[in-house]
Amino acid sequence: MTRIAVTGATGHLGRLVIESLLTKGVAPGDIRAVVRSPERAADLAARGVEVREGDYSRTETLPGALEGVDRLLLVSGSEVGRRVPQHTAVVEAAELAGVQLLAYTSVLRADTNELVLAPDHTATEAVIRAAGIPFTFLRNGPYLENYTGQLGQYLATGRIVGASGDAAVSGATRSDFADAAAAVLAGEGNEGAVYELGGPAFKMSELAAAITEVTGKRVEYVEVPVQQFVEGAKAAGIDPGFAEMLGVLEQCSARGDWRTDSVDLERLLGRPATTLTEAVREAYTALEA
Ligand SMILES: NC(=O)c1ccc[n+]([C@@H]2O[C@H](COP(=O)([O-])OP(=O)(O)OC[C@H]3O[C@@H](n4cnc5c(N)ncnc54)[C@H](OP(=O)(O)O)[C@@H]3O)[C@@H](O)[C@H]2O)c1
Structure with a gap:
């Protein structure tokens, strides 16, 4: 036991x-x-x-x-x-x-x-x-929920505003990261392993396209300079310190910090990771409920 x-x-x-x-x-x-x-x-x-x-x-x-x-x-x-x-x-x-x-x-x-x-x-x-x-x-890697959690706002404005240079991020659902962790905890032979975990990489313009496809409502990606991104976040009522942090995170995304080409996640899962489209569909269903 x-x-x-x-x-x-x-x-x-x-x-x-x-x-x-x-x-x-x-x-x-x-x-x-x-x-x-x-x-x-x-x-x-x-x-x-x-x-x-x-x-x-x-x-x-x-x-x-x-x-x-x-x-x-x-x-x-x-x-x-x-x-x-x-x-x-x-x-x-x-x-x-x-x-x-x-x-x-x-x-x-x-x-x-x-x-x-x-x-x-x-x-x-x-x-x-x-x-x-x-x-x-x-x-x-980044939780897909970091993005799909903003679906209501994206749909309300028809825009995903970002300053990441539309760089790709290897998002995966929390549920997939959790399944991978459980596979390690309940499995064997993982001692000393360093797993780089992420789903298929996608750009914010691809997120916008997935949202448009799933919801039938047009959403587009709009790239802005980072300072404009931060000011926009503040104007939307986000705490100023947190807005600055979001700006820094956009720059990190632009640099590729949230990207991996590793397939460790699907290896641990024993199946493909949840796709962006599936995650958007799930978030849309929850939003509509
Ligand atoms: N990869 C990503 O995109 C991403 C995004 C956000 C966060 N993260 C990291 O991943 C972690 C898990 O994510 P999540 O979504 O599950 O975050 P979460 O819902 O905020 O959960 C964080 C958990 O850590 C617990 N915790 C915080 N401080 C603690 C303390 N002093 N002692 C004991 N427990 C403490 C919290 O306890 P309570 O339930 O009592 O609050 C909570 O259960 C986060 O804490 C953060 O480090 C990753």
Whole structure:
């Protein structure tokens, strides 16, 4: 019996990983859902998953959270700037708990990527390597939901405004990234593996075309200078600091930071990744519901 823990289990990705483990036939009692707020995981507890409190910042919660765990998925935290000490605390607790496999949700080419979000992942990967626990790095590309989540706005304006030079990004659905993580956690032979994970690359103009095809409503991609992009985001009510960050992320996309030609994702899935068109269709169905 292998006991598998998933951190961030009340988050979007963590929840999907637990669903995928259950679908793969892992017994609920062998799964530990590590969460900040156990009351938000009552549905998982009701299904027999063991819910444990574990807050990356409250290190006293971590030994109990990881006790008896054989395999751990550390879902990278969401508090940018605080993540390295937080992740380090989890790695140290995993070491003490005798975890045999530590999988970590990193970012594409974490060791060389100039992506603004990469340094936290670079540092975390180094901490994990130094700890000596057998690891698997799941270097995730961008979630397709980063784009399809804005479908309502795209349809309302008929435009996708960007400053990425219409560079291609290798987006995949959270659900596919989660299935890949679950395949690693429930599978064998992934120790020491570094997976570059992404779906088929697409440009924003291709996203616009997919939306037009699926919805029958014309949407076009409009390229603007990055400063205009940032000002537009601010004018639309986005927090100024976040708007600046979105501008930086557009520049990262333009540089190709969100692109990979690796087929690691479909290898782990054992099937093709969800296509852009399928993801747009799903988002449109949800929007119309
Ligand atoms: N590849 C991409 O496009 C992309 C996009 C966005 C984010 N990410 C990264 O991927 C991660 C997972 O994505 P997601 O969509 O699942 O994000 P999410 O829904 O925001 O989930 C993040 C999870 O991390 C947990 N968390 C944050 N700080 C924590 C702490 N101090 N202690 C314990 N747990 C903590 C959150 O706990 P609560 O449930 O209690 O809030 C949440 O469950 C993100 O955290 C981020 O690092 C990747």
